[in-house]
Amino acid sequence: MVELELVEGVLLVQVSNPPVNALSQVERQGLLDAMAAAQADDVVAVVIAGAIAGGGRNFIAGADVREFGQPPLPPHLPQVIDAIEACPKPVVAAIQGAALGGGLEVALGCHYRVAAKSAKLGLPEVTLGVVPGAGGTQRLPRLIDPAEAARIIAGGKPVSADKATQLGLVDQVIEGDPLPAALDFARGLAGRDVQDRRLSCRAARGGIDDQAAWDKLAAEIKRAARGAKAPLVALELAELAQVTPFAEGVAKEREQFLALRGSEEAAALRHIFFAEKAAAKLPEDCATAQVRPISHVGVIGAGTMGTGIAISVADGGYRVTLVEVSPEALQRGLGNVAKSYADSVAKGRLAPTVAQERQARITGSTDYTALADCDLIIEAAFEDMGVKREILGKLQNVAKAGAILATNTSYLDLDEIACASGRPQDVVGLHYFSPANIMKLLEVVRGAQTSPTVLASAMQFARSTGKVAVVAGVCHGFIGNRMLRAYNREAGLLLLEGASPEQIDGALTRFGMAMGPFAVADLSGIDIGYKARAVMPEGSFEPLAFAIHDALVERGDLGRKSGAGFYLYEAGSRATVVNPALQSLLDVARAKAGVTARAIDDAEIVERTMLALANEGGFILSEGIAAREGDIDTAYVHGYGFPRHRGGPMFYARQCGLASVRDRIEAMAIGRFGRWWPVAPIFAQA
Numbered sequence: 224m225v226e227l228e229l230v231e232g233v234l235l236v237q238v239s240n241p242p243v244n245a246l247s248q249v250e251r252q253g254l255l256d257a258m259a260a261a262q263a264d265d266v267v268a269v270v271i272a273g274a275i276a277g278g279g280r281n282f283i284a285g286a287d288v289r290e291f292g293q294p295p296l297p298p299h300l301p302q303v304i305d306a307i308e309a310c311p312k313p314v315v316a317a318i319q320g321a322a323l324g325g326g327l328e329v330a331l332g333c334h335y336r337v338a339a340k341s342a343k344l345g346l347p348e349v350t351l352g353v354v355p356g357a358g359g360t361q362r363l364p365r366l367i368d369p370a371e372a373a374r375i376i377a378g379g380k381p382v383s384a385d386k387a388t389q390l391g392l393v394d395q396v397i398e399g400d401p402l403p404a405a406l407d408f409a410r411g412l413a414g415r416d417v418q419d420r421r422l423s424c425r426a427a428r429g430g431i432d433d434q435a436a437w438d439k440l441a442a443e444i445k446r447a448a449r450g451a452k453a454p455l456v457a458l459e460l461a462e463l464a465q466v467t468p469f470a471e472g473v474a475k476e477r478e479q480f481l482a483l484r485g486s487e488e489a490a491a492l493r494h495i496f497f498a499e500k501a502a503a504k505l506p507e508d509c510a511t512a513q514v515r516p517i518s519h520v521g522v523i524g525a526g527t528m529g530t531g532i533a534i535s536v537a538d539g540g541y542r543v544t545l546v547e548v549s550p551e552a553l554q555r556g557l558g559n560v561a562k563s564y565a566d567s568v569a570k571g572r573l574a575p576t577v578a579q580e581r582q583a584r585i586t587g588s589t590d591y592t593a594l595a596d597c598d599l600i601i602e603a604a605f606e607d608m609g610v611k612r613e614i615l616g617k618l619q620n621v622a623k624a625g626a627i628l629a630t631n632t633s634y635l636d637l638d639e640i641a642c643a644s645g646r647p648q649d650v651v652g653l654h655y656f657s658p659a660n661i662m663k664l665l666e667v668v669r670g671a672q673t674s675p676t677v678l679a680s681a682m683q684f685a686r687s688t689g690k691v692a693v694v695a696g697v698c699h700g701f702i703g704n705r706m707l708r709a710y711n712r713e714a715g716l717l718l719l720e721g722a723s724p725e726q727i728d729g730a731l732t733r734f735g736m737a738m739g740p741f742a743v744a745d746l747s748g749i750d751i752g753y754k755a756r757a758v759m760p761e762g763s764f765e766p767l768a769f770a771i772h773d774a775l776v777e778r779g780d781l782g783r784k785s786g787a788g789f790y791l792y793e794a795g796s797r798a799t800v801v802n803p804a805l806q807s808l809l810d811v812a813r814a815k816a817g818v819t820a821r822a823i824d825d826a827e828i829v830e831r832t833m834l835a836l837a838n839e840g841g842f843i844l845s846e847g848i849a850a851r852e853g854d855i856d857t858a859y860v861h862g863y864g865f866p867r868h869r870g871g872p873m874f875y876a877r878q879c880g881l882a883s884v885r886d887r888i889e890a891m892a893i894g895r896f897g898r899w900w901p902v903a904p905i906f907a908q909a
């Protein structure tokens with residue numbers, strides 16, 4: 224709703240729609256009515272639009288995304304914003320918290336903008352598969368530098384209040400309580416003519432100032448879009464604002480907004496937006512569990528994973544004790560921590576003082592007793608059951624009562640590890656993804672005996688270090704890696720059947736995957752899977768799918784680290800030339816398997832790999848390893864480079880139609896490798 228309050232000639236118009244002040248039909252109507260009231264009342268000299276009183280945390284977080292699946296209801300936002308802008312009395316947007324999407328568009332319709340220092344302003348519509356639909360693409364380039372505007376419109380990232388002031392988007396930044404300062408600011412405007420503050424009345428600039436810079440920006444936006452459409456349309460609209468009159472530009476913008484709103488891309492992005500929020504919620508039986516306080520975190524193992532975890536935890540503000548067995552290994556680990564922070568400073572990602580402060584939170588020890596007062600201890604040692612059980616056994620005597628014991632296993636049975644600790648209720652899996660200080664996903668693995676308190680604490684800890692946490696149950700590979708096995712199997716079989724690595728990688732990157740499966744194998748090292756398969760029971764994987772992987776490892780081509788894998792890597796280059804040795808390896812493998820190479824098209828590559836993911840995801844759901852389809856999609860988007868604008872593998876399957884997925888899987892189940900295609904219940908029952 225919208226509440227009005229008159230304070231000495233200033234009409235306070237407060238949007239109030241908890242939790243984030245999204246604009247639904249009620250608020251749009253309320254704002255429209257408020258503008259009429261402001262004009263009709265002679266006592267009103269100035270209007271303040273905001274959510275500054277009543278403890279509102281956000282200005283306006285944008286249109287109510289839940290309305291997007293339904294026909295738009297009047298009054299439409301452009302009409303509301305036109306009415307704000309047309310008000311003959313000065314209208315000031317008093318911004319705190321988020322002024323995003325339609326929220327920033329409302330602020331752009333106001334004649335002045337003041338913002339609390341902590342506010343963030345942006346047009347994130349492209350992250351929801353649409354473009355700003357209420358004048359944002361046409362007003363913003365008429366207010367600030369058009370290239371900066373285009374970056375905000377097509378890039379979707381919000382800016383801080385300070386940056387917004389620097390850009391000329393905000394007239395004044397307010398320190399502390401925004402209400403008194405906004406009132407002072409507004410009173411100074413009484414009687415002011417606002418014609419020159421109406422952005423829709425400003426002429427277009429008549430062309431792009433610096434074409435080369437614009438082209439560079441366009442290339443950047445296109446690269447980041449990874450095949451998504453909305454950012455490119457947004458960029459075109461930002462360009463249009465420079466050459467066409469407002470009315471024409473805004474009509475085009477609305478047309479594009481409405482067209483994109485019903486697109487599959489927008490549906491996928493809305494799905495993942497809400498899936499992420501749902502994944503962050505605790506399982507019902509943990510919802511009221513008391514969270515244990517955490518301030519000191521121990522990390523055991525200073526290898527790549529352990530140091531990445533230590534950095535991620537220190538970045539989250541925690542004190543970290545990193546433990547290694549030998550002084551040499553510890554020094555190497557601490558050296559890598561220092562190097563990582565130095566690199567961040569050199570690349571301009573961190574201010575030197577911030578880097579120093581964070582690095583200082585990490586200290587090292589070769590003595591387990593240094594972990595005695597840790598609230599959480601994360602074991603990040605070798606992926607070996609014996610090693611992990613030994614560590615958990617040692618912790619039994621070292622960790623204080625109530626400490627949470629976490630294991631960073633990718634595949635192993637958490638319950639077996641937990642037993643070794645003598646306090647399995649305190650044990651949880653924290654499956655980080657490498658590099659642990661960069662990758663967003665954290666699988667929080669709930670063992671048979673993990674207590675609700677420990678799970679709730681682990682989820683809160685994950686969030687506090689900026690991770691996207693997804694709860695997983697215990698099985699080999701949990702959610703993500705278990706599905707990855709099926710995906711890699713199909714990629715390997717497609718190779719054996721006749722597709723080339725570039726074709727498979729190309730088809731999947733054109734689909735939107737950050738990298739193709741063979742480029743990923745080269746990056747992480749083909750020998751890792753080779754060693755893992757060596758100890759896997761016969762019949763648990765398809766050896767023919769990995770015949771080429773194995774042959775490459777056996778000739779010493781381990782991937783990037785050895786200069787050759789599926790592709791060749793010249794020193795310092797990322798160029799992808801297929802390894803010439805591959806052809807003869809393929810000839811041998813095909814002859815041995817009795818497979819004749821055939822032409823395979825991109826559609827088959829995408830379908831088989833995606834359905835392999837979704838079908839395995841279906842079993843993961845039916846076994847209760849993941850609680851929701853959205854949890855699986857969230858894990859894939861944040862941990863495996865799955866294109867966000869495709870919504871995740873389960874969303875992909877839903878879009879295909881569950882029954883049609885079942886039919887396709889049944890067709891594959893009668894093929895040469897049909898035994899790998901049992902139909903998951905979610906599809907079988909469709």
Ligand code: 3HC
Binds near residue numbers: 284285324
């Ligand atoms: N519409 C509907 N619900 C929304 C919403 C929106 N725009 N933004 C957030 N919510 C809901 C969330 O789903 C969540 O619901 P839940 O509690 O039932 O799970 C609740 O509000 C709280 O959200 P968060 O957990 O994200 O709260 P935070 O405090 O962490 O973050 C925020 C607040 C920064 C505002 C963040 O929610 C956000 O970024 N929201 C999306 C903003 C956005 O994309 N706006 C553009 C919308 S499109 C548009 O405006 C079109 C226009 O051009 C016409």
